[in-house]
Amino acid sequence: MPTPNALLEIAATVARRAAALALQRRRDGVEVAASKSTITDIVTRADRESEDLIRSALAAARPRDGFLGEESGGDAGSSGLTWVVDPIDGTVNYFYDIPAWAVSVAVVEGDPDPASWRTLAGAVVNPVTGEVFTAAAGGGARLNGEPIRVNEGVGLPLALVGTGFGYDPEIRRKQAAFVTELIPQVRDIRRIGAASLDLCSVACGRLDAYYERGLNPWDHAAGALIAQEAGARLGGLGDAPAGRELLLAAAPDLFEELDPLVQRYYRNWDRPSSGEVVS
Numbered sequence: 001m002p003t004p005n006a007l008l009e010i011a012a013t014v015a016r017r018a019a020a021l022a023l024q025r026r027r028d029g030v031e032v033a034a035s036k037s038t039i040t041d042i043v044t045r046a047d048r049e050s051e052d053l054i055r056s057a058l059a060a061a062r063p064r065d066g067f068l069g070e071e072s073g074g075d076a077g078s079s080g081l082t083w084v085v086d087p088i089d090g091t092v093n094y095f096y097d098i099p100a101w102a103v104s105v106a107v108v109e110g111d112p113d114p115a116s117w118r119t120l121a122g123a124v125v126n127p128v129t130g131e132v133f134t135a136a137a138g139g140g141a142r143l144n145g146e147p148i149r150v151n152e153g154v155g156l157p158l159a160l161v162g163t164g165f166g167y168d169p170e171i172r173r174k175q176a177a178f179v180t181e182l183i184p185q186v187r188d189i190r191r192i193g194a195a196s197l198d199l200c201s202v203a204c205g206r207l208d209a210y211y212e213r214g215l216n217p218w219d220h221a222a223g224a225l226i227a228q229e230a231g232a233r234l235g236g237l238g239d240a241p242a243g244r245e246l247l248l249a250a251a252p253d254l255f256e257e258l259d260p261l262v263q264r265y266y267r268n269w270d271r272p273s274s275g276e277v278v279s
Helices: 004-028 045-061 091-096 169-185 195-204 217-229 252-266
Strands: 032-035 042-044 066-069 073-075 081-089 102-109 118-126 131-136 141-143 160-162 188-190 209-212 233-235 247-250
Touching: 004 045, 004 081, 004 102, 004 118, 004 131, 042 045, 042 091, 045 066, 045 081, 045 102, 066 217, 081 091, 081 195, 081 217, 102 195, 102 217, 118 195, 118 217, 131 195, 131 217, 141 195, 141 217, 160 195, 169 188, 169 252, 195 209, 195 217, 195 247, 209 252, 217 233, 217 247, 233 252, 247 252
Parallel strands: 066 081, 160 188, 160 209
Antiparallel strands: 032 042, 066 073, 081 102, 102 118, 118 131, 131 141, 209 247, 233 247
């Protein structure tokens, strides 16, 4: 079994290469290839090219490993390791040339399921800003090679909290209802549009906390490790690990304040309602 640091070197190298390709394609002009869950959930040709590059590079470096990517799905491996990849996280930002999108590459041990995997290494690269966020299990988190740490000692009223929204209109309505409840209790709320960068923003102190429902494994595999290695506590719905039903990340003291509010709303997510916020 390779060390987490050795795997991180592969992840960061491949992510940088894919980020350079995606940035060049952005400069050339973006072409929408398809839509997925809704007409607003787009895929660009650069998404597919980026994932193809990553997949080929990883197959050459680690031919026995599995792969799980947003655009091309998954293939099982025989090594016990799986690479979890988002070739362009924040595709709508990418489409509009908003400089908040990234390439995310992580490698996990065990089944490619956030409920059971152990993330060994991850890299998130924003090629527009030139920022490379990295972490190896047990080795701390870094931004362009320099150690980073979450903000500590921030109470809920002074917390800057990030979140995101799904593509389905009804899901957005429910998510917006909770924002309405939460925003009077915190400093402010930010919606950046790329989960990997939101988690890295918690890691380096640009956000105090981040929560979202509906994330896919590739959205958070690398960013969650980077946040954890920077000192964040992560949790999901109830006692479950962070995953599709809920992901919350914050410094441990702020997590204790924010988690009950998030849990109270999201545990009632599937109940029929008249549009009123659960209290």
